[in-house]
Amino acid sequence: MLALYYSPGLASLVPHMMLREAGAAFELRFIDRDNDAHKGEEYRKLNPNGRIPLLVDGDLVVFETAAIALHIADKFPASGLAPAVGSPERAEFYKWMIHLTNTPQPEYRAWFYPHEHVIDQTAAATVKEAAGQRLNGMFDLISEQLGDKTWLLGDQFSAADLFLFMLIRWSRNMPRPARTIPNLNALVERVLARPAVQETLKVEGLAAPFI
Ligand SMILES: N[C@@H](CCC(=O)N[C@@H](CS)C(=O)NCC(=O)O)C(=O)O
The missing domain is CATH 3.40.30.10 (Glutaredoxin)
Structure with a gap:
């Protein structure tokens, strides 16, 4: 189970x-x-x-x-959440999964939990702001690499797109939500159109606007 x-x-x-x-x-x-x-x-x-x-x-x-x-x-x-083992697409999939979890995701810990990142709590606001700026730069780079592709891997949808969707979602109340970047917004719309995603949002009780 x-x-x-x-x-x-x-x-x-x-x-x-x-x-x-x-x-x-x-x-x-x-x-x-x-x-x-x-x-x-x-x-x-x-x-x-x-x-x-x-x-x-x-x-x-x-x-x-x-x-x-x-x-x-x-x-x-x-x-089909991941390409076949040993294929070049699988390597691309690993690349994106590891990048997303290892690079932007930890910045969110600094954004949402800045107090954990400082000894002197008066510095927390600066740590938060710096994390927000780094995240902006990371989303710009992801956007450049996504270009006009449908999904991160090109034509093939994968769990990496769901991961990116979640990270974009977390920026919704930040000074510059990642969704304001047109191709990231287009990816978000494609992910939101998936019935399994809609069901998840419903079951988790997340209210619109979801992202
Ligand atoms: N690298 C970990 C990070 C997990 C993580 O930071 N989760 C957050 C929620 S998104 C959490 O548990 N926050 C509550 C807390 O740290 O008290 C993972 O991806 O599983």
Whole structure:
């Protein structure tokens, strides 16, 4: 049995969308983040990092969004969420998954949790602003590389597009939302048109405008 620990709109959104895209049977386990359930003893037994998301697959327990995503893509090969193993497209897929989780995603921790990044709390605002500026630069570079392609991998939709969608979404209340970049907005619209994505947003109780 697959179980995804989630909290609405957080990094669990990627595996959640993927499981629905794959038509998988799974259980959703809500983490009451407002009451710090993810910092509690019970959750930390599964994810010592106290972060969301977490996937349980039988006896297997996986943390880290990208690792969970790769596992789901491998487990449901017919979903087409990742290109064939060993193909050049698969390498491109790895490139984007690792880039997104390793480069823009951590900047969001600095944006949303700047107090964790400083000793002197009066410096938190500067840390936040700098993270926002770096994110702007990263989205500009992603936009350049996406160009007029339909998806990050070209014609083939993949989980990397869902990952990018989530990261774009997180910028919606920032001074320059990534969606203001036309080709990123077009990708967002294509992702939003997917029934599995709409279902995910509905189940997570995310209100429009979603992004
Ligand atoms: N690299 C980790 C980061 C996870 C992460 O930072 N999750 C955030 C939500 S998007 C979280 O758990 N925030 C709550 C907290 O840190 O207290 C992953 O992708 O799984």
